[in-house]
Amino acid sequence: MSYKVCFLIANRIYISDGMRSALGLAVENIYSYTYIFYQKMPAKNEYLDENLAWIRDMEGEVYAVTETMDEETKKYNLEEWELAEATLDDVVDRILECDLVVGYGLPAQKVQAPPQCA
Amino acid sequence: MSKDPDKLGIFVTSPVHIGELVKIVEAALRKGKKVKIFFTYKATHLVFHPDFQKLRKMIPEEDFAICVAAFACEGYEPEYHNMGLTEKQMRTQAYHGELIEEVEKYLVL
Amino acid sequence: MKILCVYRHKDSVENKDIQKIVTKLKEKGHEIIEFNLFEAKDDSDYDKLIDLIWEADKTISWW
Numbered sequence: 001m002s003y004k005v006c007f008l009i010a011n012r013i014y015i016s017d018g019m020r021s022a023l024g025l026a027v028e029n030i031y032s033y034t035y036i037f038y039q040k041m042p043a044k045n046e047y048l049d050e051n052l053a054w055i056r057d058m059e060g061e062v063y064a065v066t067e068t069m070d071e072e073t074k075k076y077n078l079e080e081w082e083l084a085e086a087t088l089d090d091v092v093d094r095i096l097e098c099d100l101v102v103g104y105g106l107p108a109q110k111v112q113a114p115p116q117c118a
Numbered sequence: 119m120s121k122d123p124d125k126l127g128i129f130v131t132s133p134v135h136i137g138e139l140v141k142i143v144e145a146a147l148r149k150g151k152k153v154k155i156f157f158t159y160k161a162t163h164l165v166f167h168p169d170f171q172k173l174r175k176m177i178p179e180e181d182f183a184i185c186v187a188a189f190a191c192e193g194y195e196p197e198y199h200n201m202g203l204t205e206k207q208m209r210t211q212a213y214h215g216e217l218i219e220e221v222e223k224y225l226v227l
Numbered sequence: 228m229k230i231l232c233v234y235r236h237k238d239s240v241e242n243k244d245i246q247k248i249v250t251k252l253k254e255k256g257h258e259i260i261e262f263n264l265f266e267a268k269d270d271s272d273y274d275k276l277i278d279l280i281w282e283a284d285k286t287i288s289w290w
Contacts, residue, residue: 101286
């Protein structure tokens with residue numbers, strides 16, 4: 001059987017690696033769906049762009065859970081990265097559909113990332 | 119690989135839950151279960167935590183691995199910093215796929 | 228479906244979006260069991276967690 005797995009990511013540092021991990025399962029013929037909460041995607045880069053394209057080739061998707069995002073974050077994720085949009089209701093449906101749910105990494109930070117993180 | 123009804127797969131993504139991980143593994147073994155563990159990304163830093171060695175010795179070689187790409191991305195040299203992990207335990211994300219297919223129950227930390 | 232929600236951090240229990248998701252799962256008729264991993268101390272807590280994982284159809288471990 002082909003498994004279905006959804007990744008839920010809330011902490012900015014874990015986005016790239018969560019997507020890499022989701023792709024790792026997709027190439028093993030596991031359907032993988034990633035949901036980004038709260039956070040802005042990293043700056044555009046070729047590696048992550050390719051991963052996203054590859055996830056889509058494998059019939060997976062990466063979603064922005066837009067109702068958890070402020071307007072600027074939402075705009076960036078949808079327009080710059082062209083992520084698919086999802087509601088919390090969509091997340092609930094996907095959780096029920098998937099065999100496994102991966103709460104990836106740490107919770108969202110309460111502190112603003114200092115400039116040193118750049 | 120067929121499913122093992124008594125095996126718990128643990129996907130470790132958090133670098134801050136090693137204490138809980140040890141307790142979960144001990145509890146699973148007390149209950150006659152087996153575990154298979156894969157550490158990824160920031161959790162690969164746990165290789166240097168003293169409890170990591172405790173776990174490494176409790177779990178069969180084939181059921182305990184880290185993501186070697188993540189380990190290298192975090193700045194470590196797999197050849198020198200492996201802390202006793204064998205080549206078979208330095209794996210790719212495909213190991214996560216194997217784990218999913220092999221275990222009956224699954225937990226993320 | 229019996230769904231086990233494991234909360235790794237106290238923040239997750241207080242997270243409004245997680246609460247909304249869990250409420251929606253309940254509204255769809257699923258049984259939700261909750262386990263505060265951040266409060267687990269004794270071996271008996273961890274034994275209970277293993278039992279719950281085996282009883283549940285699905286386990287969601289929140290950040």
